[in-house]
Amino acid sequence: MAAKEWVRLAKEQGLALDGPNGLLGQFTKTFLEAALNEEMTDHLGHEKNRAPDERDDSNVRNGTRPKTVISPTTGPVTIQVPRDMDATFTPVIVPKRQRRLTGVDEIVLSLYARGLTTGEISARYNQIYGAQVSKETISRITDKVIAEMQTWQARPLDGVYAAIYAAIGATLDGDKDILRLWAGTGGEGAKFWMSVLTDIKNRGVSDTFFLVCDGLKGLPNVVGNVWPLTRCRRASFT
Template identity: 45%
Template sequence: MTGALSTATIDALLADAKATGTPVDGANGLLNQMTKAVLDRTLQVEMSDHLGYEHGAPEGRGSGNSRNGLTRKTVSTLSGPVQIEVPRDRNGTFEPTIVPKRARRLGNIDDMILSLYSRGMTTRDIEAHLLEIYGVNASRELISNITDVVVDEIKLWQSRPLDEVYPILYIDGIRVRIKDNGVVTTKVAYLAIGVDVDGRKHSLGCWIQDTEGAKFWAKVLTDLRNRGVRDILIACCDGLTGLPDAIRSIFPDTVVQTCVVHVIRNAMRFVSYKDRKPLAASMREIYTAPTLEAAELARDAFAKTHGKQYPGAVDVWNNAWNDFTPFLDYPAELRKIVYTTNQIESINFQLRKITKNRGHFPDKDAAMKLIYLGLRNISTQRGGASGTGTWGWKIALNTLTQLFPGRLTF
């Protein structure tokens, strides 16, 4: 294979290691020794390039600069700690590239820390993992400093320009525990996912707030508008306090659609376990009704059959009705896309997995850092928060073009 060590070379290295009793991995293993040899040799090559002549070459005489010994230092690598010898020059102008001055870790260690952190491992767990597996001493303060490199990235992400039109916007939240003035309280991180005209889902932003309300939602929607969003056709959300009014205020032509899954869940809170199956069947008649009239008949039948025993479940449907019914005017191919926030609940599920290990966060910035890294990881590994396609989108797009003439831009 091009660029790989030959089989003979590898066999010779392994045979030599076996003869001398050298393990393959570990702090004093073959891989560690090879890493040291490669780094030391590369540093010498960089010095030769810097000076313009090889070690001991006669053209170096009178050149104005020369080698001036070595400095030993230990750097952390995925093979374990490696003590390297960094050459010096008399003028002090040599700036090594492979191991920069003051660097104590190779870049892949930082990348690993970010990867482990984004998957929900605590700083304590990462510290123990690096020490146990790689022999790397990484304090919790160091790990925190490494993950802080994304702070500026978060600011850019939260302020980046957005598309002019999103046919569909989903808004949902996850609960996180954050210390505020010495007291750990529960806050909600709200996530907005926009589906663009190509059917690709994008995470537009995340906002952490103590409680939802009209003022908070007005700020969120104004932020989206200031970043370039001119129009939203359908906003799918879970009846969050003040959100429907804020949407209609900032984007007056937007249709607000309540998430059916959340209506069902809220209704089920009032239902005993043994009765959940028949009530679920009755509710299904409501949200799968072919027309608004049929849905109203199914709702009335649900209230007549179960209202005496479970009036709370009936009230949930009545209270959500006005924001629940818009999708009944749409054909089936569009209903499945807009009637539930399941499109982003898979993302929220991944975020809940990585936040639950924390217990609580020291502040909002720490919570936002982990959520952003989680979103970035989902985007990279699964496409979940940036660029995932929407199933059946072409048919839905044609329907949207007919239902909202002149409002889609391509």
């Protein structure tokens, strides 16, 4: 699984991705809380802080309660689950009395790595929710999560970082998979990229149609040594 591979590499390189305060846990928390709040909006029939004369009934939000859920990749994640005054809200993405998450890790990783389009995110939500919530609710959840993601992606950054390279593959079915992440200094050459591509090939990728990179020196020169028929293209991902 891409999620487990990411965490394994993070541990090797000393990056705090998993664990109680890890980056993946923060992503999962944001993802779940955004979905839960939109589920509550659907349940009540009105947005948060709606004026009394604009509500469908007298039931309103009644704060939140903490709940710790277990993700196979990140471990325990504490989230705030919204409550309603009548205590009739039944969450779907995190059901009552269920703590172990299923089907969440991969979508969280793909979402924050820009590996999913808006339509693909909605489709993944459909898989999770099925017919339990309306298409309108799924659309609102998608919009909310994308807004949260864009805020994170536009956050201020530190002045200096090690380079992190991501290899993302598109399957023949159109799905995207984070193949691996590597840390570097920004000056990697042909020898480094040869080892990267060889590693991917040794793990099972016998061929690829296209390889697209963003100004990486040395990479286009070694692609043909690993996959002779692959076409290499340069593109800007900024």
